[in-house]
Every structure is written in C-alpha cells, then in structure tokens.
Amino acid sequence: MLTNIIFYSSIALSLISLSVQNLNKRTVLSGLGDLDYSFLRAPTSPAGHGGNRNLCHCNGASPQDVLTVTYQGSESQNLVLCMCPNAVTGASHMIDTMGKVPAPIRRYNKAMISATAGTCGGAGSSGDVSFYCSSNMHVSVFIHESAHSMDRGKSASREWHDAVARDSCVPDAYANSNYADNFAQVVVLWVHLVGKGRDKDLGGSQFSCMRNQLQKMAEYLPASSLKP
Known part of the structure; x- marks a missing residue:
C-alpha cells in the first residue's frame, strides 16, 4: 500500500503506517511508474x-x-x-x-x-x-x-515467501518494503511485461534475478487473462 493503509472504524477513517519488513534484496528499477x-x-x-x-x-x-x-x-x-x-x-x-x-x-x-x-x-x-x-x-x-x-493472502503464503527467498532481487525499492507491497509491485511489473510481449521469457535477462517471483505471478495471473 503506497505510503499508508486504511484502518476502518464505524466512525472515521484513520491512517496508520505500514510496518516495514525490509526484504533486503537488490532492486532492478528505480520505480515502476516510468514503464510503458x-x-x-x-x-x-x-x-x-x-x-x-x-x-x-x-x-x-x-x-x-x-x-x-x-x-x-x-x-x-x-x-x-x-x-x-x-x-x-x-x-x-x-x-x-x-x-x-x-x-x-x-x-x-x-x-x-x-x-x-x-x-x-x-x-x-x-x-x-x-x-x-x-x-x-x-x-x-x-x-x-x-x-x-x-x-487474497497470497503474499503471506509460504510459496510466495519461498519464491522471494530463492530470488536475489525485487522490482524496485518499494517492493523491498514488505511481502504485501512486494507482491503488488510484481503484479504491476507483470502487467507491463505481458503488455509488451515479454512474458514468454519472464522479461529475459533483465529480470532473471527475480524469475521465481515472476513464475509464481504467471500462475496467479496467466498472461492470456491479461491480454485483450
């Protein structure tokens, strides 16, 4: 969640900071907003x-x-x-x-x-x-x-944590924050890769250091489901 998460009560909306887990991985990109x-x-x-x-x-x-x-x-x-x-x-x-x-x-x-x-x-x-x-x-x-x-709990699962552990990098610094934001940033990257026709080789050598995360994302979001 970018910057804050929502905490709901019956009366008002409060903002609380998300605890930082820091996955301590190398990052590939400076951010994902500049991708096509x-x-x-x-x-x-x-x-x-x-x-x-x-x-x-x-x-x-x-x-x-x-x-x-x-x-x-x-x-x-x-x-x-x-x-x-x-x-x-x-x-x-x-x-x-x-x-x-x-x-x-x-x-x-x-x-x-x-x-x-x-x-x-x-x-x-x-x-x-x-x-x-x-x-x-x-x-x-x-x-x-x-x-x-x-x-839906995927980012908290053992299989996702294992995929991250087997990789040496994550998409960007924000994806290093915690498993939930890591998962969400991999979704953002995967949408870009599929849209640009780079899904078959999981983004090639540029993203080979996070191949396990991308392979798992390809299971959760098959490329065919994202294409028009």
Whole structure:
C-alpha cells in the first residue's frame, strides 16, 4: 500500500503506517511508474449517481457524491466511486484510470475513493476499497492498490515467501518494503511485461534475478487473462 493503509472504524477513517519488513534484496528499477503502460485501454464504463455510501470514508465527512461505475467487457463489474468534499482527483480520471487496470486484477475491488485534498498522502487500500490522495495518480498506482485486493493472502503464503527467498532481487525499492507491497509491485511489473510481449521469457535477462517471483505471478495471473 503506497505510503499508508486504511484502518476502518464505524466512525472515521484513520491512517496508520505500514510496518516495514525490509526484504533486503537488490532492486532492478528505480520505480515502476516510468514503464510503458500505454497499451492499457479502459472498457466502456457508464456511471450513475448512487451506491453504497458505507464504503465511502472521507476523514469523517460525508461524501460529496457517490456513483456506481459499471465496467463492461468479458466480465461486467460494478464499482462504487466515492468523491469526497474538495476531492483531489476528478471522477473522469478515477473512472478511466481504474478501468485500465486489467479485469482479473480489478474485479476484487468494491470501491475507490478520491480523497479530500490535503487530508492524506499517497494511496492505500483495505477491505477491497482503495483511496487516492494525490491528484491524477498514475495507472501503476491503481494497479498496485487493486493488486492488494487480488492478493487474497497470497503474499503471506509460504510459496510466495519461498519464491522471494530463492530470488536475489525485487522490482524496485518499494517492493523491498514488505511481502504485501512486494507482491503488488510484481503484479504491476507483470502487467507491463505481458503488455509488451515479454512474458514468454519472464522479461529475459533483465529480470532473471527475480524469475521465481515472476513464475509464481504467471500462475496467479496467466498472461492470456491479461491480454485483450
């Protein structure tokens, strides 16, 4: 989860720091936001006013608007969009950017929140709800946060920990933070590799040092499921 995670209570939204585990691996890239994701396309996504307001946490305030977005395609998905007062990002960017997240990753999301400007930093997720605190965040961030919902305990499993242990590197410094963020960053990298046709050799020599993580991700997210 980028910068913070959400802790939900019945009264308000609080931000708490994620404990750092530090995987102590060499990093391959300085970050993943500069990779090419231009191949991603958002499906038709009509939105109507209304939706489950209980999913909307706006730092104690009532949301300014609640919409239900229907992402159409091979599998249709309804997702609640919460626009907090003085929302940091407009609805159209939220809808379009989340729509670019491949459906097998996005399908676990229940809601996304455009937070009130200045009330939080970065982005985060909990309970299949993701929040975005900075203006017009990159699609790689939306993939990362959606990957936390797709995780479903995979990053805490022995098989994932063993895959990381057998490798000598991780994608970037953020992936070194802990197993959950490592998993999410590998999802982000895997989407790029599949989209650029580099999945068959798992990214080649550039990423051979994290071959076990990529092989495991290829099992969780088969390349064929990510291609249009």
